Amino acid sequence: MKTQLKLTQKKGFKTLSFVGIMMLTLFVFNSSYGQAQNQQEVTKEKFTVKGNVSSEDGPLPGANIILKGTKMGIVSDFNGDFTFPKSLKATDILVFTYLGYEKVEVVINKDRTFLKIKMVTAAVEIIGALDSAKPYKSKRKN
């Protein structure tokens, strides 16, 4: 009886230590935890970011602006203007996208709270062959 109890206890400890090691390694090797904490300590100051998005044809309404790594974002208005809905801190990255234009990424710092973004059209050659289910027909002279 006694030995049995001891055995289960021992087994319990073993598993516990296994779990412990696992957790420890998880925290040690998961770099994102460390980063997030550091950033918060260094820069606690937050500020509002505004700006204007344009293309070579003038203001670009409807451009998507998102905070990198999140779902949070806003769309530029009719004049291409935007005010990001959440206060941002230095090192945050805003990603500007619009179908047919090259993506723009901007690293935020406190001297840069008004962003003038000029988007350029995607460098892609437009071509297209359509599939056909029409049986091929040889050109015949007769």
Add this chain to the structure above:
Amino acid sequence: MKSIKLILWLFFACQCPAQISDFKSINFKKADSIALAYKGEELTHLPDLSYKLTSSLNTDVERFRAIYKWVCTNIANDYSLYTKNNRKRNRFKDDPLKLKAWNTTFKKTLFKTLIKDKRTICTGYAYLLKELAQFAGLNCKIVQGYGRVSSTDIENLERPNHSWNVVKLNNKWYLCDPTWASGIPNTETNQFTFKYNDGFFLADPQLFAINHFPVEAKWSLLNGDNSSLKGFLKHPIIYGQAYKHLVLHNTPKQLHQVIKKHERITFNYQLKDMTKAKEVHFIIANGFSDWIAKPTQTTIKKTNLELEYYFKTTGFYDLHVYIGKDLISTYTIKVI
């Protein structure tokens, strides 16, 4: 306790890059149902659309599948855009400045039409797929090259005319063609009917190379086993349905064949579903009439199907291979 250990191991395993080289064991039902659930979504918020399509899926291949399926089933081929672009590119083919100016103007029209009407041509498909995939953190690229179908001037493809994609999944590149997978436009009525063809999703590079020739050779994914453009233009014509039925198209290797009377010509394919072997037949045309013919001899070895045929009279024939109602390939045969 054992189950806790297992869960922890799994948790760990998920943090490591997966090493599956084949996705046959993955069921795409969930990814496909997500693509269906968001049918009709607008293209005005691409990051959001990409998130909706992928956030509840666990593997990269499923995430890519949901995006790919959505693109193929929501974006229509625009035949008028195609003809307009083709005409202009032909006209400016020897004038690089005018061609560049046309491309700049047309690019705007193309992307506007894509956002507003969800209609486009190849580059629009490939571009949209790439963008959505990149928002989901996937490495997807556009490949420019030559596409060879029965309606193109197959002997004289002078310039690249088609775009498709490559995607990196578990450290390996895969091919797909969203344009041709979406359906087939009716060139006479300018109508487009969606008809998803699953064969173009992560297609076999060897089959793909029969009617796709990339400008950058490495994107054939054939590891240096490429043919030249000249060689490519001699390939047989294979149709969209070939991707539905074939794993490989082995022989004949060229469109034009010359044989003697009573000499046998051999057709060798690897089929996905061998039960379809009995539905294989030919339709032969000599310019005056068409007729159905059965192979002279059929040999089946595991997944390999070998057909033989010979002609009793001289002449010039177009021979079409069908599986059931599906047109697979065409060869021309000169019988001397």
